[in-house]
Amino acid sequence: MEDMQIYIGLAAVFGLFMAWGIGANDVANAMATSVGSKALTIKQAILVAAIFEFTGAVLAGGEVTSTIRKGIIDAASVSDSPELLIYGMLASLAAAGCWLSIASKMGWPVSTTHSIVGAIVGFAVVGIGIDAVHWGKIGKIVASWVVTPMIAGFAAYLIYSSVQWLIIGRENPLERARRYVPVYIFLAGFTITLVTIFKGLKHAGLALSTQQAYLVATVFGILIALIGKFFINRIQIDEKADREFHFATVEKVFGVLMIVTACGMAFAHGSNDVANAVGPVAAVISIAKSGVVGQQSPLPLAVLVLGGVGIVVGLATFGRHVIATVGSKIIHLTPSRGFAAELAAASTIVMASSTGMPISTTQTLVGAILGVGMARGITAINLSVVSRIFISWVITIPAGAILAIIFFYILKAVL
């Protein structure tokens, strides 16, 4: 295609902008629970987020990127005029980016995933035709938006209930926390590693057998559990802050666990949300390069790296401030609760990433927090805020779609 460089250049710029926005705003929601419960300082949170967002994006972001890139639109319907798909994908990025900027300025809770999926469906229906959309796939994606917060909530309920039963409700919670928290650390490391190896790593050129996968995940889990145990053993009893049951010290032990789950959360966020930025980019690149709607071409690793870099840059420029503000307001979530919510959310998200479902990280985390609340873990949850969040997410889909349609016609006229 003659305008190939222009298209690829534009796509890269739009994609970077989107990734930057995700890093600046969205990462805060994944990290704020750890900062709010004082398990991490802001500097540490930025460092953890940068490392694990990037690795999550590159190692496990492939499946979701493929879904955004070629799972939503039926390639056959645009084989005559591949440039329509290029315009559409560019328009979707521009629309989602715009909508997110407006929303975060106004303080509306929106989801990057919902806006990008809404945008792609919007331009496809209007610009190409209603049959161009894989409605079956869309149905599955929308169902996953309903199911994942519920799964995360249920998992968080079980995890927190087990903590109550094993540690907090006992007469010697500190002793029991020292004994059982490493087990939870193992569980966190094991689950996330296993899911990543099973599905994600093939885009990074690594393929392991099932036994190898279990072995690697087990070794990895034990390794970080041992590191965690080392730090837990160094925690001194805080006599001043403690009463009968040493809960202040118990929370410090859970703080170690929360560092692990924060890493998992950043990894999970990177693995799912990078696709929102680079999925359309990957689509544009493959069409522009081949001149046809080449749905078979492999996903270039460089695209994922581009997304990862964008997220880290966003985090470094604006993310610090946003994490600080959100974190300072989440002080009611102690590590023993925060970890349960994060572990449940991170596992759910990584699993969704491995099956290629583009879901909302924040929505899943909200589901997990509600789950901890159901297990009587949180003193007060503002249900009116929760329902407002869910309503804005629903509004985001048509908003993304309408904006994408507008951008689509502009691009079609200009390019």
Place this chain on the structure above:
Amino acid sequence: MANYLSGIFGSSPVAPLQEHMDIAYRCARQLIPLFEAVVKKDWVAVEDCRQTIRDLESEADEMKQEIRSNLPKSLFMPVPREDLLELLLVQDRVANRAKDVSGLVVGRKMELPEAIAEPFIKFVRCSVAAARQARKSVRELDELFETGFRGAEAKLVESMVAELDRLESESDALQSELRGGLFKLESELPPVDVMFLYKVIDLTGEVADFAERVGRRLELLLAH
């Protein structure tokens, strides 16, 4: 920027509830110096005590209003909102009764017959002790939320409430003893004074009653 995630966490009513109980107890505690001053017929000191009680009671009242307005229906908590409001109400009654007693004593320039002065002070002390035990139990509320109202902490609070019950029955026993003592003196005293003495004894007994009901409310929270 969207701080919606932090908006999910409502402000916790626990610390304000504990503070409210603290004020209610400090209010009730003033009854001891008040009656000691009555025995000494030191009316300046009595008036001082009443003023302190009044101030503390109105402080508790303001606090009650504020806690109520911070507990909207949309708040999802581990325990029913109604139960917390009910707890708040009973806590407030402890302060209210202390104020009623002090008002009556000052309003009528009440004097205690010497024969019942000692058992009277003993009875007041016991009622105040019940209020103190109620405060001690409410101070465990944060730990109860921490543990989800289960396990070892719940057992600890149960034992505290049992002690509270014991103090209240003790105060009941002292109260009927005191009434017996007053009955023997009735013929020697002006009838209206006797009437109001009975009234003060009843109201002071109610301080312990409401303290005990604070314990009942805590137990109800545990039962959920």
